[in-house]
Every structure is written in structure tokens, then in C-alpha cells.
Amino acid sequence: MTDVTTFDLADRTVRELNQALHDATSGAFRVTSPRGAHAVAAGIDAAIDVEIDGSVGYYCAGMHQQGTVRIDGNASTGLAENMMSGTVRITGSATMSAGATGHGGLLVVEGNAGARCGISMKGLDIVVGGDVGHMSAFMAQAGNLVVLGDAADDLGDSIYEAELYVRGSVASLGTDCVEKPVEAEHLATLTDLLERSGLDADPADFRRYGSARRLYNFHVDDIAAELAEGGATGIAAELAEGGATGNGAA
Amino acid sequence: MSDQWHLRESYTFDRNVIAEIQRAANTGIYRIRGWGAKRELPTLDDLVVLGASMSRYPLEGYREACGTDVVIGEGRAAKPVRLDIPVTIAGMSFGSLSAQAKEALGRGANAAGTSTTTGDGGMTPEERGHSRTLVYQYLPSRYGMNPDDLRKADAIEVVVGQGAKPGGGGMLLGQKINERVARMRTLPEGIDQRSACRHPDWTGPDDLEIKIIELREITDWQVPIYVKVGAARPYYDTALAVKAGADAVVVDGMQGGTAATQDVFIEHVGIPTIAAIPEATRALRELGVHRGEVKLIAAGGIRSGADVAKAMALGADAVSIGTAALIAIGDNDPVYDAEYRALGSAAGAWDDFQAGTDPAGITTQDPELASRLDPEIAGRRLANYLQVLTLEAQTIARACGKSHLHNLEPEDLAALTVPAAAMAKVPLAGTSWIPGMEHTAG
Known part of the structure; x- marks a missing residue:
């Protein structure tokens, strides 16, 4: 059984935690009493597993690489912003700009995500168990956003080449975002993402949205x-x- | 007489205005160009330096030392930025500039002992390799942003805005988006790229404070963090940047250049550099960090050592140059005049940086054109120019009896015009009058 190093943020600082995570090359860590602290587990770049017991503030797992971060709670703005690889999973909900500008990896939000989820995403895959807020996938460049619930207004405004899949309703599509047919390749993508996210849904129930490419020039x-x-x-x-x-x- | 009368132009509708209306009517699109504001604006030329007199001793020009170094981030960053000269190279992207131009900027800056800055497109390995001190811009688009490059940077500059377009995002037209540029930005080739103008995951100074903490955490508090703003409300922006935890505030006046922006933005949004520096300085003084914990870097139309000295006398700790650096490495070189004219411009007037057709090989991604720029020669030119700026600034500082450029102060200046006196908050030459100030200078 792997040894787990515990950091209690009631007694230790975020700086101490992050330095330990940056110095580690392997292993598992458990973070307790995060109490809404900002930048918890930001900048990880190793195949380590981090479990956070409680809710976090802004930019948890920011610019994440390689490892796995699991948050048993909720997160504030910028969860896993600009993540590059690895997996970030939150059992609760995330507020604004979850997965913003992410280049790679998988972000799973089991609850709801607020406004601008996946804004300017650049290759990241995001799966949201609940709903997403307005202006989600704004200027999204690449990657996939899968929403099991509903999407609020202006989904995919000014979108580039990212792919959006929504099972529930879409309040409105943003400028230059249109519904597109779901082909076999898209069902395969959906099947894979749902399986990896561990969220239960039938790929056939989703509708697909993407760029009409009318704003490109x-x-x-x-x-x-x-x-x-x-x-x-x-x-x-x-x-x-x-x-x-x-x-x-x- | 009658012929002259019939040839009378309108002051309101001069031939430039008429040409622009006709161009707009033909194309249905605003004019996009490079460079900075071209219209007449109050500049640092409207100030003069008060050399030593009975009450002030000058320093010997060739014998007594006049320091030029600047340190940024001391106290918070484990590795502060240490520059030999207070003239830095402003952010200009690979994409807007050729790889050869970026290399030349790095070589010149290295030789002079100063820093270069990335731009809206990420960091290239060549750029990192050729720049001893490299500032990595953190922009709203986050094109190419990644933690590996972030940790390779010597400083991080959070860009809120730039002088050419405070409130506007970046722009790079399709003709400059080749395969490599597109890949670095995760965008399709050939599109007219219009970057976001707001950061995607923070709004306002309270968020920025947390963002800066995150950047420091990711980089283990190793490097300084700058905040760059386009000059619009520099007093408040500077104060808020300090509150957010910046190690340096970069204030870019409306003469600051761009690779591609709407002409209406360049000419009409923002305030001149001469008006911005004193306001930023006022904020730093009131917060007790001027010439101390937080450094002020002024930019926008800096051309000469006189500009450097005057900007520093107004309160800047360093300046930043973009347009002047491009000119130094070969932009608008008369040797290409015939080619500039074939493109409808002329050497000395070329500002179509957006077009990708730069005969000098600087603002282009065309391999043939870019190969015209020899990075080693161009780098030497920039190093020479930076040396001249420094020597000129030292000449002025010694004349004022200052043993370091940082010792220059507003009391060393007078204004030639009433607007300049009001903006720079120094007395009109020959008077003790500072327009708008309750108490005049003694």
C-alpha cells in the first residue's frame, strides 16, 4: 500500500504544501482543512496523486501536469486553469472559469460548473456532470466540453475548433456557434470521455455544437x-x- | 490668386481625412496598421532639463561614475531581475515578428545587459536561447502559455493592456499565421486572429492579487512579477497593481507601438506618456514604494537618451522600447525605400506591420523576407543604440550632478508648453507655475 503524506492546512501553509508537491516525483498526498485556500496544489508536474478533503478557493490545480488531483468539495474561480495533462476531478461544483485555457488532460466536474467553463480552452477535455453557466466555451480553441446537464446562455460564443456536447437544454448559442451533426467519430469521442470520467450517460443522448467559422476572417x-x-x-x-x-x- | 483659392484644402477635411473616408467607403472595414500614434501629441520633447548652476554641482562627464543599473523584485522574488541599463525591450511576439528579428532583439539586449520580452504567442526556444534575461508575458489569450516556459522565465509580466490599445486585445492577420505560428497558438492557419481583451479567469484587482499569488506558487516565488497597463488611468491602475502585489508596474503611453491594431484605437485611446508617468509615480509615492519595493517602467515613444533621462526624472525606474528597437535593427531602412514605395509606402513611413510583407524582414513570417535580416548584425545595431541611449542619459544626469540615473527628479525639469507643464507637473520654463497645482514650485 502506498504511503500517503498528509498536509493539514490548519497547521501548514499553502507554500509548504506546494513546495512539497513540486519537489515530489511520485507518491500520494492528502490535504486536509483547505478551508477555501487559493492556489492549492497549483503547478504540479509529476505523476503524484493528491486528494483534497474540503473546498478550495481560486486556481486549485492551476497549470496542472501529469498527476491526479481529486477535490472532495467545491472550488472557486479557475479550477485547473491552463492545465496541460493529467486528471483533475471535483466531486462538488466549480464556480467561474473552470478549466480556462487548458491545453490538455481531463477535468471532471461531478456537480455544476459556473460561467465561462472552458473559456479559451486549447485542447483540454472537460466533462461536467451537471450544468454549465453562461458564456461557457467562449473562444474555445480545441478540446471537448461534455455537459450532462443544461448549458446557460451564449454557449460557445466566438468558438474556434473545440467540440461541445450537451445532453440537456441549451439556453442560447453564442455568436458563430451552431449545432452540428453527431457522427460515428463523435460518438466514439463521447463514449471514451464518459468512460474516463466515470459519469453515467448514453452518448446517443447528446447534441453537438461547434463553430460556423464565419468569424475566422x-x-x-x-x-x-x-x-x-x-x-x-x-x-x-x-x-x-x-x-x-x-x-x-x- | 483665383487658382490658389480653388486649390484651398479644408483644415477639417484635409487630404488624409478625405483619403480615409474614401478607403472606408470602398472596403467597409476599419484601417488596421502597426506602429503607434502618429498624430502630434505632447511628448518628452516638451520638457527641458535644468543643468547644474550655482546651487548644483555637475559631475565630470568622463571621470565620475553615473550608475545605470536597476533591480526588480528584490524582497519577494528569490531571483530578482538585475539589469545593467534601465532600458528594456518591450513585449513583441514571435508571429508579429520574424524569428530573426526576435533573435536580433535578444542578442542586442544581451550585449547591453538588459531584458527582452515575449509577446502574444508564447515563448520560442530560440527566443529563450538568445535572451539572457527574458520576461514572459501573461496575456488574456494565453496563447502558448504553459508552466514549463513559465518556469524558464526570468520574470512574468501580466499584461492588462498596452499603450497602443488600452482596452483592446491582440490582433494578427491571417497572412502572418503560418503553420508554426498557428500551432503555437492552437489556431487554424490563415485566420484573422483577434485575441481576447480580458483575462479569462480574473477580473479586477482583488482577483489579480490571487492570480499573482498563483503565479508565484507555480514558480516557487523565484521570479518577479510585473503588471503592464496601457496608460488611461495610471494613478489608479498603478495603485491597484501595487495592491495586487506587483514587483513592477509597466505603464505604456499612447505613443506605444503595436503590430496590428485599428487606427482609430491607436490614435484616439489612451493618454500620452508624458502625462502617464507623473500619475503613476504619484501613486507609488503615496504608497511609500517609489524607488523602492515596486519599480516603475515607462514606455511609449521613448527614442533617445534625453527621453530616458526625462522619463526617469519624472519617476520611472526604467523605460521600455519597442518601435525604437525595431528601427534600430532595420525597420524603415532607406536601403529598402524602392520596395516600401512599391507597397504604397516609403522608408520612414512604413507602418503596415500587419501585412507580413515587410521588406526589412522584421514584421513578417515570409521565409525569404525574414532571411534578409542578419540577426548578428541587427543585434549589434541594437546594442549600439542601447549604448547611445545610456550614454546620453548619463550625460544629462551628470550635468544635473546625479551619480545615478535614479537620482534624477522632477526638480531637474522644466516645461516648454503649458500643456506639458500641466501633464508633467513641472513648472513652465522661466516661471514657478505648474498649471493645476495648488502650490507652485519654489
Whole structure:
């Protein structure tokens, strides 16, 4: 049986804890009395297992690499922000910006996640057992966000290439986010993520959302060039048809 | 006479204004360009230095020492940043600049004993390799952000804003997003990349305080943390950055440059550097950290040793240069004038940094163009320029009887214009009048 090193944050500082976690190359750690402390277990870069008994403050497991962090409680802003690899799991709920900008690994929120879950995510996989708040996956670049519950307003606003899967309702989609068909490859992704997350759901019950890619490039008109060529196209044709569109630059 | 009358231009609608209206009407998109504000603004040229007189002894220019070093982060960081000269190289990304240009900046900074800074696109191995002291920017986009590079940095700069666009995010147009740049930013190739303007996981100074603690925890409290703001409300921003735990505050005035931003942003948002430095200094003084625990780095239109000396006299501990550094390594070189003209510009006017067609090989990702820039030669040019800035600043400081650039003070300055006197809070030359101050200078 693996020895477990216990850190009681009632007696010891977050600095002492994090330094010990940064110095470790293997092993298991148990953190007690976190009492909402910030930056608990931030910056881990080793195949270690950390279990936190209680709720944490901001940026728990920030920039996490390799190891496993499990939080038996709730977390405040920025849980596992910018995580790179490994696994972070929370049994309760996370407030804002869970998994923000994460590049890799798996984040499992068994409860609900608040606003901006997966904002600017860059390859991380997130599975949320409950609901996600508004503006989740805002500007999400890569990775998968799986939501077993509902999504609040403006899901996937200005999304790039991340994939979003929601089992429940979506209050509204953000700019440039559209529903897309679920193909076999997506079912395979869902099956894998649900299995790894340990959350029970049927992949067939999810709907998929992603980028319409209408914001990827500025639309630049060139009336002078059209006139030089003698053809009424572009804005001139749009106006003639009564269907002028925006310039996509907003 | 009648011919002249018929050729009279409107002051309100001059030919530049007319051309811009016509361009906007043709394209339906705002003008995007590089560089900083180009219109006439109050600058440090509107100040003069009061050399020694009966009441102040000068130092011998060639014999007596005049220190130039600056230390950032002493007290909190295990490894403070120690610079030989108070002129740093501002954040400019790989992506906006070629790899050769980034290497040249590193080489020049190394030779002069100062730091370079990454940009909105992460840290490249070449950049780390060529920069002895490298500041890693922590930006809203978090492109390429990772803890391995974070731990390789000599300092971390949390970017809240920049002088060219306080309140705006980064921009890199598709023609500069090649395969490597796209991969570093986790974005598709060829898209017009518009970065976030707000950080994704904190809002406001209370959150920032916790964010800074997290960054210190991840890096084991080894390196200093800067906070960079575009000059808009520098008094409050500086005070809040200090409250949040910054080791240095970088205040970037509206003359500060950019690789690509809307012209309307560059020319109309923010305040000039001359107005920003005294306000930032006031905040540091009131909090008891000026010239002490928290350093002030001023940026935005710094061009000469006179600018360096004046910025420091107004309260800066160091300055940062971007546009001037690019010019030093070869930007707007007259040798490429014919090519600049073929692109509709001219040497001395080129500001299409967004286009990726830079004949000098600096603001481009085109391999052929980038290969024109010899990083070793360009690095030597930058080192020479940094040396001149330092020697000029020392010349001025010695003339004021100062044995270190940090000893320059507002009392060493006078203003040539009423606006400059009001903004810099130094008396109008030949008077004791500081507009807006209850008590005039003695």
C-alpha cells in the first residue's frame, strides 16, 4: 500500500504544501482543512496523486501536469486553469472559469460548473456532470466540453475548433456557434470521455455544437476593383438583392 | 490668386481625412496598421532639463561614475531581475515578428545587459536561447502559455493592456499565421486572429492579487512579477497593481507601438506618456514604494537618451522600447525605400506591420523576407543604440550632478508648453507655475 503524506492546512501553509508537491516525483498526498485556500496544489508536474478533503478557493490545480488531483468539495474561480495533462476531478461544483485555457488532460466536474467553463480552452477535455453557466466555451480553441446537464446562455460564443456536447437544454448559442451533426467519430469521442470520467450517460443522448467559422476572417469589400472589372458583385449585388450582410468585423 | 483659392484644402477635411473616408467607403472595414500614434501629441520633447548652476554641482562627464543599473523584485522574488541599463525591450511576439528579428532583439539586449520580452504567442526556444534575461508575458489569450516556459522565465509580466490599445486585445492577420505560428497558438492557419481583451479567469484587482499569488506558487516565488497597463488611468491602475502585489508596474503611453491594431484605437485611446508617468509615480509615492519595493517602467515613444533621462526624472525606474528597437535593427531602412514605395509606402513611413510583407524582414513570417535580416548584425545595431541611449542619459544626469540615473527628479525639469507643464507637473520654463497645482514650485 502506498504511503500517503498528509498536509493539514490548519497547521501548514499553502507554500509548504506546494513546495512539497513540486519537489515530489511520485507518491500520494492528502490535504486536509483547505478551508477555501487559493492556489492549492497549483503547478504540479509529476505523476503524484493528491486528494483534497474540503473546498478550495481560486486556481486549485492551476497549470496542472501529469498527476491526479481529486477535490472532495467545491472550488472557486479557475479550477485547473491552463492545465496541460493529467486528471483533475471535483466531486462538488466549480464556480467561474473552470478549466480556462487548458491545453490538455481531463477535468471532471461531478456537480455544476459556473460561467465561462472552458473559456479559451486549447485542447483540454472537460466533462461536467451537471450544468454549465453562461458564456461557457467562449473562444474555445480545441478540446471537448461534455455537459450532462443544461448549458446557460451564449454557449460557445466566438468558438474556434473545440467540440461541445450537451445532453440537456441549451439556453442560447453564442455568436458563430451552431449545432452540428453527431457522427460515428463523435460518438466514439463521447463514449471514451464518459468512460474516463466515470459519469453515467448514453452518448446517443447528446447534441453537438461547434463553430460556423464565419468569424475566422475579416470581410473586406473592394468596390473600386469591382467597378474596374465592370461587374456588380459583392456589396453592390447584395444591395441590389436587398440582402446586405454585415462585414463580419464586429 | 483665383487658382490658389480653388486649390484651398479644408483644415477639417484635409487630404488624409478625405483619403480615409474614401478607403472606408470602398472596403467597409476599419484601417488596421502597426506602429503607434502618429498624430502630434505632447511628448518628452516638451520638457527641458535644468543643468547644474550655482546651487548644483555637475559631475565630470568622463571621470565620475553615473550608475545605470536597476533591480526588480528584490524582497519577494528569490531571483530578482538585475539589469545593467534601465532600458528594456518591450513585449513583441514571435508571429508579429520574424524569428530573426526576435533573435536580433535578444542578442542586442544581451550585449547591453538588459531584458527582452515575449509577446502574444508564447515563448520560442530560440527566443529563450538568445535572451539572457527574458520576461514572459501573461496575456488574456494565453496563447502558448504553459508552466514549463513559465518556469524558464526570468520574470512574468501580466499584461492588462498596452499603450497602443488600452482596452483592446491582440490582433494578427491571417497572412502572418503560418503553420508554426498557428500551432503555437492552437489556431487554424490563415485566420484573422483577434485575441481576447480580458483575462479569462480574473477580473479586477482583488482577483489579480490571487492570480499573482498563483503565479508565484507555480514558480516557487523565484521570479518577479510585473503588471503592464496601457496608460488611461495610471494613478489608479498603478495603485491597484501595487495592491495586487506587483514587483513592477509597466505603464505604456499612447505613443506605444503595436503590430496590428485599428487606427482609430491607436490614435484616439489612451493618454500620452508624458502625462502617464507623473500619475503613476504619484501613486507609488503615496504608497511609500517609489524607488523602492515596486519599480516603475515607462514606455511609449521613448527614442533617445534625453527621453530616458526625462522619463526617469519624472519617476520611472526604467523605460521600455519597442518601435525604437525595431528601427534600430532595420525597420524603415532607406536601403529598402524602392520596395516600401512599391507597397504604397516609403522608408520612414512604413507602418503596415500587419501585412507580413515587410521588406526589412522584421514584421513578417515570409521565409525569404525574414532571411534578409542578419540577426548578428541587427543585434549589434541594437546594442549600439542601447549604448547611445545610456550614454546620453548619463550625460544629462551628470550635468544635473546625479551619480545615478535614479537620482534624477522632477526638480531637474522644466516645461516648454503649458500643456506639458500641466501633464508633467513641472513648472513652465522661466516661471514657478505648474498649471493645476495648488502650490507652485519654489
